Amino acid sequence: MRLRPVSEEDLDIFRRFRTEPGLIGLDWTGFKDAREPARQFAVDGFLGPDGGRLMVEDDQLTAGYVAWSRRDFGNPATTGCWEIGIALLPDWRGRGLGWRAQAVLCDYLFTHTPVQRIQAGTHPENIAEQKSLVKAGFRLDGVIRACEFRAGRWRDGHLYSRLRDDPAPEHGSPVP
Template sequence: MHGGDTSMPGTADLTVALRPVTEPDLAMFRRLCVEPELIGLDWAGFRDAEAPARRFAVDGYLGEDDGRLIVEVEQEGAAAGLVSYTSGRYAGRASYWEIGIVLLPPWRGRGIGWRAQALLCDYLFHHTPAQRIQAGTHPENVAEQRALEKAGFQLEGIVRASEFRAGQWRDGYLYSRLRDDPSPWAAATGG
């Protein structure tokens, strides 16, 4: 799964790809459990740093109802972070995916996030029958709001008191992308 963008200054030659988690990636996963500055606003406290290895041993993070893929910048041969997906269901048989992303600090602000999220949507729409993919973000995370919009998502609204963070309940923004929404790749390349 590859995606590039020639319209962003300074990123014309960046190619972002998604790939399955490998055992060496578990070092990054362990860090995400114990280093608050890597997560930013999504930090929810210290977690078991060995839990990622246990999960990897079960299914390599490629579960039927949830999973994670590594975001890789091909020119650098480096893991820039990860994307996640979790299944959900509205009334009846209306299944959807909820996606998320964590980029390591050196890779933020370089156009990698929107590409990775667009690639993940393409992957999920291609390999599953889901009609809807949704993502939440914080009202103060303007960079992620822009990334989601560039990845083809539309703001649906505010989800009140949806998250307990830093000692209080906080609102969130809910975005969605539907299977038949316009491709973000066409918009990014002017086509």
């Protein structure tokens, strides 16, 4: 498993996640502009100062992507953190790829940025992602009540975090 920058050939995957109901699982929030990924790619190649995306590859095949974006608590110069997420194509789920990709992404962000905290949210019913986050070195911070409007109603979420000084899991993948 490795992470690599997004290429133009990857844009179709982002279009699919925006236009195919159910492809992204519980995170489906309705149809989105299929041209937006190409516009964003043209601006910064999905590697901007406030976030980015890297492709997840296994055996030289694209399995999905990981993403990060800046979140601030108080003074952004001293208390900002990254929030990460992952989207794998259905054929790649349940193979242990997700936790390794998230662990490698954390290692990458801790190596190349000064943040102290990386966080990730998930749905209470997404037990597989909760286990994946724990395996990737995250700890449950708690339940965030009514944080997301999905499928016609407000829903709770689970927030996990990993701090710079927390033990990193052994994942056997190179850190870019």
